[in-house]
Amino acid sequence: MAYVFNKKHFFPPHSASPQNAMYNLLDESGREDVRLSVAGDWGTGTDEAQSVAKEIKQFKPHFTIHIGDVYYVGDLTEINENCLGVKNPNNNYDPVIWPVGSIGSFALNGNHEMYANGNAYFELLLPTLGIRDGTGKPQGQQTSFFCLENSYWRVIAIDTGYNSIGVPVLSHIPLINNIPGIGGNCKLRQELTKWLSEVVAPSNDKRGLIIMSHHQPYSGFEKEYHKPAQQLWDCGIRRSVLWFWGHEHRLAGYGLYGTNDLKAFGRCVGHGGMPVSRGDPVHDPHPIFYDNRAAATGYGVNGHVNLSFSGPKLMTTYIDLNGKQLFQEDWSAAQDGAVQLVSKKKLIYDPDFHG
Numbered sequence: 001m002a003y004v005f006n007k008k009h010f011f012p013p014h015s016a017s018p019q020n021a022m023y024n025l026l027d028e029s030g031r032e033d034v035r036l037s038v039a040g041d042w043g044t045g046t047d048e049a050q051s052v053a054k055e056i057k058q059f060k061p062h063f064t065i066h067i068g069d070v071y072y073v074g075d076l077t078e079i080n081e082n083c084l085g086v087k088n089p090n091n092n093y094d095p096v097i098w099p100v101g102s103i104g105s106f107a108l109n110g111n112h113e114m115y116a117n118g119n120a121y122f123e124l125l126l127p128t129l130g131i132r133d134g135t136g137k138p139q140g141q142q143t144s145f146f147c148l149e150n151s152y153w154r155v156i157a158i159d160t161g162y163n164s165i166g167v168p169v170l171s172h173i174p175l176i177n178n179i180p181g182i183g184g185n186c187k188l189r190q191e192l193t194k195w196l197s198e199v200v201a202p203s204n205d206k207r208g209l210i211i212m213s214h215h216q217p218y219s220g221f222e223k224e225y226h227k228p229a230q231q232l233w234d235c236g237i238r239r240s241v242l243w244f245w246g247h248e249h250r251l252a253g254y255g256l257y258g259t260n261d262l263k264a265f266g267r268c269v270g271h272g273g274m275p276v277s278r279g280d281p282v283h284d285p286h287p288i289f290y291d292n293r294a295a296a297t298g299y300g301v302n303g304h305v306n307l308s309f310s311g312p313k314l315m316t317t318y319i320d321l322n323g324k325q326l327f328q329e330d331w332s333a334a335q336d337g338a339v340q341l342v343s344k345k346k347l348i349y350d351p352d353f354h355g
Helices: 047-056 075-081 121-130 189-202 229-232
Strands: 022-024 033-039 063-066 105-107 146-149 153-157 208-212 241-245 251-257 264-269 289-291 304-309 312-319 325-333 337-345
Touching: 033 047, 047 304, 075 121, 105 121, 153 189, 189 312, 208 325, 208 337, 251 325, 264 304
Parallel strands: 022 146, 033 063, 063 105, 153 208, 208 241, 241 264
Antiparallel strands: 033 304, 146 153, 251 264, 251 289, 304 312, 312 325, 325 337
16 A cells, blocks of 8 residues: 555666667577576565575576566565565565576566556666676666577567556456456557567567566466457567466466467466465366476475577476476477477376376
């Protein structure tokens, strides 16, 4: 309530970034053999988040990406304690530090950061991120969207959090928040779609596309946010993509699917730090894999995903907080840039891990 009637933080356009929010997806030697770790809904300060951070470090990633949500409202105190390792004098908890990649680290905007109007996300967290210079100092992430690219792949990260909140107070009331104009629809800002159309210009490019966002375009478990996917199509992304999202506190993966023009291999990886939801799908689409195992807490099992790029090839490996490998996939991009799932393999034999 302390933030409900305050204004949102200014939304920085791509011109706020010296690189126009475009960065190289290369290793230290300029090669296209790159390790990237992704976690969602990690910013909790929990023991589980600390364990996930430890496992990310084991991978020695060149890049790390947090795809949104620092709890509970992502204000100055919570970002300090749950991401930057700054002790909160008002409690007895140890702070947690987000693991940065050897080359760079980025963070997306979620609905929880926007509960505090995005001020701490834009003003405190983003300046600690971005590409690291020769001394290891981060150069800052000036925008809540960005693109990492090499000769074969583009990772396009979009901000679905900025317009996710809706009308103050009313958007938090069940049923009422389903009324058009009351709840947030995650519509992409005009500054972002202009960047997509004019700077990224995907319609003139044939590289494989990986989309990252906080909110889900579709789900077999929860509410869907259709607007951003249609906007991506309108901006020229008119081929199949691999799409990672969080928001739902679970691990799940889908076949090629979409509720509108854009079709995506969806991967929900929102199991980074919050108590993980358990249960079977409640509507279509049905995932091709999902983790329904119970942790000692009675909730599900936390974790993250590692992406290994090797030229035109990509391997995705899903890891839990204990370092156990769960599922692995091989991907490629066709000549027209359409992402294709080459193979998949279940690496855990547990009746509660479905796949």
